[in-house]
Amino acid sequence: MAVYLTGDTHRDFSRFQEDVFPEQAELQKTDVMIICGDFGGVWDGSPEEAELLDWLDARPFTTLFISGNHENFTLLSSCPRERWRGGMTRRVRPSVRLLERGQMFDFDGKRFFTMGGASSRDIPILERADPLFSVRRKWHEYRKNVYWIRGETWWPEEMPSESEYRTALDTLDRARWSVDYIVTHCAPTSVQNLFDLKEAQSTGSYLVNRLTDFLEEVSRKCTFDCWFFGHYHGNYVIEDRYILLYDRIVRLAP
Template sequence: MIYYVGDIHGRVDDVAAIDRAAIKAGVEVVVQVGDFGIRWAKNCPIVKYFKKRERQQRPGPTWYTCGGNHDNWPEWARLQKEQGNGKMVELAPGCNYVVRGATTKLDGKTHLFFGGAESIDKSLRVEGTTWWAEETPSAAEFQRFFDSLVEDAPEIIITHEAPLCVELNRTGRGTQPTPRNLQNALKHSKHTPERWYFGHHHILQSWVVNNIDFHCCGFHGEYQSSWGGLYDVGPGANQSRLHADADGEPHLDHALQGSQVEAYEEIIELHKTYGGD
């Protein structure tokens, strides 16, 4: 079984909580769908966590990420050049970035990875410090994604953004390069993947579109499993489910009490305020 984890934004406590949940469930692979925040800046707490996990020989799943719009792409490119691997980059011990358009087999299924998206808040950020132009894939990278989709026939696709066929109420999304080009690749490919996992929009929700199961993996401790469960191991979550209604409004699946209710209300308010992107 695999856990498909939503946007983390550098929150090391969420990484540790997901590790604990994975160990308890016997899960050996975690796939993170971008906006990880690992190596965002020097002295990254997530890197320290994985190094400590290795040093202490603690158990834990192997992590893989596609990268999002809020990730430090130049730093990841530097590591890729340093390591000389065209498909996979070690970001920390037991934590890897799968290069755009590369495939790897996980739990018996071929996964095609393709990170990146467009930030709607880039005017509020500082280029080279909190925003990088490489968030949008290049034409060559989009071509590699299409070629891998056709030639490798992956069962599973991992992206940060979703193609336009997944209808999400986000201003300007229809004109952004990444969702448009993902849609074009899907349209012109004769291969139909089984499942497609993505992040960016900060909701736990699933759709079936053109015989493909699409899954948005939430954020800040939320994740989906390869057998269909939706979970949140964020503050006070206690493995309870939080997902979005058809209208995009998040709600609790069942009654919670005390601090759990407060924690979930905080998550919902953050979702409404922060939105996605």
């Protein structure tokens, strides 16, 4: 089987068109394409979205994704929960699945540990129940600020829950802290810190948080070959084995 990985799609699946990704002509449903978060294909539940997901499901390969910080977690949690290839998933379509957090999957005899999620709480979050909602929204629009609305464009589930952290630790304990590949949306703190800190301060999106620190602990304790992640919208190899993916598609050596 073939294992491909790519970065944030944000609902734009044009990279999976036949002319952009011609390798798919040789692929089957046993082959997988893993998106490192910010899938964005489960967002508004519209008929257009259903068509898009059907198109994805009609690709010759299986599409898998971990969660990023731009997903509709309410809709995702309504998808059937199923154990598949060794770990828990949400079945969006027969061949489109969310790989849950803290899980271990077996692809081609290799062990993949998955831990989606990232923080975007530096962006103002508005609540419709707030009596000043309209005023605040107008103010942000006037200032051309990016803002999100809780439960509509932002969900607190973008970060793992206590139970997901516990599940992750149990999974790694069972694996004796030895895996082949790690797939996350954000990076361990020390890897994230290698990015331009000035830029991080201005965008505010690369701040250290509980998840990056948790991943830091994993990176120090766990034996692994390669760590794939998204979130930072670039394609880089960092210190040989941390692979940041955005629009590139890479294939693991058979």
